[in-house]
Amino acid sequence: METIPESTSPSKRESLDDPFRREMLWRPVLESLVIKIRDEADETSRVHRMAAKKARKLYHVFGIPTVLIPLTGSMVATYLPQVAVTALLLVTSVCGALSSFLALGARTQLHFEYSARWGDLSNSVKYELAKSRADRCAADVFIERLRNQTTSLRASEPQC
Numbered sequence: 001m002e003t004i005p006e007s008t009s010p011s012k013r014e015s016l017d018d019p020f021r022r023e024m025l026w027r028p029v030l031e032s033l034v035i036k037i038r039d040e041a042d043e044t045s046r047v048h049r050m051a052a053k054k055a056r057k058l059y060h061v062f063g064i065p066t067v068l069i070p071l072t073g074s075m076v077a078t079y080l081p082q083v084a085v086t087a088l089l090l091v092t093s094v095c096g097a098l099s100s101f102l103a104l105g106a107r108t109q110l111h112f113e114y115s116a117r118w119g120d121l122s123n124s125v126k127y128e129l130a131k132s133r134a135d136r137c138a139a140d141v142f143i144e145r146l147r148n149q150t151t152s153l154r155a156s157e158p159q160c
Contacts, residue, residue: 023138030139031129037146038125044153045118051160052111059104066096107158114157121149 024030069092077085099105125146128136136142 024140026133026136026139030143034125034129034143034146037150038122038129041118041122041125041150044157045115045122047160048111048115048118048157051158052108052115055104055108055111058102059099059108062095062099062102062104066092066099069095110158111160114153117153121146121153 069088073080073085073088073092080088128142
């Protein structure tokens with residue numbers, strides 16, 4: 001059997017494990033699959049970013065009153081009737097409980113993290129496709145890497 005010299009492109013070299021195995025070449029069908037995966041990663045990143053922004057807004061909606069109401073209430077408590085002070089304390093308690101129960105701070109951080117992870121996946125696809133076909137890694141290796149990364153992200157990502 002004739003060996004192909006090392007100077008040829010990676011997709012034409014033989015595998016070291018199996019001399020009869022050739023690396024999968026990049027074909028238009030595979031490129032369209034990879035582009036589809038990139039588009040899905042972009043969309044998922046956008047959805048997580050939007051969920052993070054929504055959770056951050058809720059964090060502020062429930063967090064700011066828990067700080068401001070006791071501060072202002074302590075300054076004007078002598079001028080307010082007991083019922084008003086009790087109502088302010090109840091509102092503060094409800095806001096604090098909702099913020100804690102919904103874990104809005106952690107949820108915000110987690111969605112931003114997964115938005116970045118999906119964005120990184122999309123960028124790796126963009127950079128690989130920007131290379132000429134001869135300079136890319138083997139198509140089957142790249143697709144397997146993408147499959148493993150997307151499976152891992154989907155298994156652990158928070159619900160939007």
